[in-house]
Structures are given as C-alpha cells and as structure tokens.
Amino acid sequence: MNEDPADQASPPCLAGEVAQDHVDPLGVDDVARWRQAERRRLLEARAEIPVARRGVIEAALIRHLSTLIDRRAGDPAGLVISGFWPIKGEPDLRGWLAELHDKGATVALPVVETRSAPLVFRRWAPGMRMVRGHWNIPVPPPEAPEVVPAITLAPLVGWDAEGYRLGYGGGYFDRTLAAFGQRPFAVGIGLQSARLATIHPQPHDIGLDAIVTEAGLQFEREGPR
Template sequence: MVDEKIEEAKAALRIKAHAARAALPQADRADAAHAVTQHFFEHIPLVASDIVAAYWRIRDELDCQPILVRLMDSNQTVVLPVVIGAEEPLDLRVWEQGASLYEAGFGTLAPAELAPRAEPDIVLMPLLGFDKQGTRLGYGGGYYDRTLARMSKKPKLIGLAFAAQELDAIPREAHDVPLDAIVTEDGVRHFGPSA
C-alpha cells in the first residue's frame, strides 16, 4: 500500500536533490569520481569471488566508470542492470571481458541479451539523495526495490554519490532497503549495526 504523504515528501525531495546534483560544477565531477573510486577500493572489502552489480551513468549521476574499469581489469565479475519492463525487476547481465555494450534504454549501456545472468554480492547504486540513516532516495521507479526483493541473498548495498546529495532526512517505507554504505568524494560512511 502506498502512503501518499510519504510519496509527496519523496517527490519534493527528488526535486531538491536533482537541483543540488545539477548545480555541481562540471570541473568538480571528474575529481569527485576519481576520489570516490579511491575511497571505494580502500574502504569497501572485496574478495575475488564477489559479483559486483554496477551501473552505467546517466545524466548528471556520479560517474562510476573508473570503478567499472578497475573491477574489469582485476577480473572481478561485474553485472550491469537492464530495464526490461516498467513493473519488472532489473535484468542483471554479466559484462564479460572484451564484450561489447549496447544501448539499454534511459541512456545506459549494458551487455547483450544473450549474456549470462548473475546475482550480485555487492550492488553499487545510483541515487538522487541519501541521509545519515542510510536511506536511499531513488528516482521513484522501484526497479532496485523489485530486484532486491527477488534475490535469494541480501547483497551489500553501496550508494555512490556526490556529498552535495546528502539530505537531512528521507522518509523510509517498508520496501525501502537501507544502504550498507555511501561513498562520496568526502569518504565512506557505513550504516547499520556494524557501522
């Protein structure tokens, strides 16, 4: 059941978060992506067997391509999401070394339809905003919510964002799974019982 008051509050926060992200100077974006990459590899534990779900940046999202390149160069298994329908979970396709990427809607790129699928151990999540409790404000389509609900295991959820995307508080509904950590150009913040 949808709580209309919460949805209205989230819609207002999305407008605010979009504006904050769009206002960031272009010159600072590459530096931020570089810093986020450094913080990610220094502070997020990875083992060789981990499958990492990443994303291909759209619009003015933080560019995680430097993380993707480094994961691929180290032979880490990487999956990229594909939207296959408005009410469907994301299709997580393995990006194999040397395989081409194709237009996958919304300005993203992804492996071909025949690529293998895999369930990730770590999910790098794009977002519009986050708060100090680890609540993630997405775009409102529910794709990650549906995808996480169908997984047989709970992966570590790592948000990637600019520090300017932090909001005071985001209402959290039952289906909103909190982040385990957020990585910004300012560093890494862990959430939850082990934080």
C-alpha cells in the first residue's frame, strides 16, 4: 500500500492495538527524524538496484509469496486479495496478481478517497481502464466495485524482525488496518537488505502478520492478533 510521503505517521490514537510495554527509549521527535533519515537512505539504495537484479528479486519474492498464500488460503478461487501498484522501485507483482485473477481470485488495489482517512479497495482486473489517483498513482476507476480483502499486501520501505513496517510516513496502512472490523491477513513485501534492527515502533504502529522478502518468509505472527 502506498502511503503519503510525509515525514511522520498518523497520530498516536491506536494505543489499544499494541502491548502496553510497547515503548521506545527515543522520544517521538527523535523517532520521526530517525525514520525520515532511514526512509531516505533505503529508498536511495532501492533506486540503485539494476534492472536485471530487480527481475531476480521479484521472481524470488513471488515464489515465496505464492508458497505463503497457498498454505494460508489454498485454492485462490473466491479469494479477495489486495495488492499495490508499484512506485519508487517497489517490487512489481502485477503479473502474479493477474495470474491470481485468472484463477478466480478477486484482486483489488488500494485507493485514497479521503486524505488522512482509511484506504478503500477497488476491484482490479488486468487490462482495465485506470485513472490517476492520489500522488498520481494509477488506481481502478470510481465505478469499480469496492471489496473487502481477506489478504492485503503492503510494500515495505523497511522492516524489522518483530513484524513492524517502515512505510512512506503517511500512516495510511496502519489507519486502514485499525478501521477493519475483521482484519485481513496483512503481508509486508520488501527487500532483505531493508531489514532494520528495529523501526522504533510507536503506539500507532500496527504489526504485520507476515513479512516476505526475496530470501523467503522472514516473519509470521503466531496466535491471535
């Protein structure tokens, strides 16, 4: 899911989503500055990856992601899964999403309909007419049906071994997860080289259910969320 490239995420209004000991020794302003610097560093490094290497990474990511989805959901027919339209060097999963569509899955893409509000998900099909959405990202047109995903994929700028995600800073993904009555299975998709010792999670940060990189499954949450 592509987030607002602001310097700081959404307000800390989701404290009930995390453990009470979920505290970082850095102050909020220090965390914001650190995240801004790490975000810039990781995006610059990602932009320098050669095209041929990107293809190898994407093929490996798709293999590992397919294994996870097969284990979690089985036959994709009838599955509602949301992906993302790649920007800023993100892995391009559109071919894989098209294959899921051909197998009977309902594929969706996230859309910002209201700034600083949860995302909505519009049904997507290969070859459909796209329109320019927020930040000029192609999205399905307004007449495309809205759906509720059972599995949602989120691109990672950075990630840590506890299942937390460093995104673009707008807080849209956390805000969206918090708004679901029944949360989808949330999978972060990113590079192995983008692993951080910690993202210094704050009360508004919501952990993912799984993280997949070109090196394989790096995190999968156990037990209830």
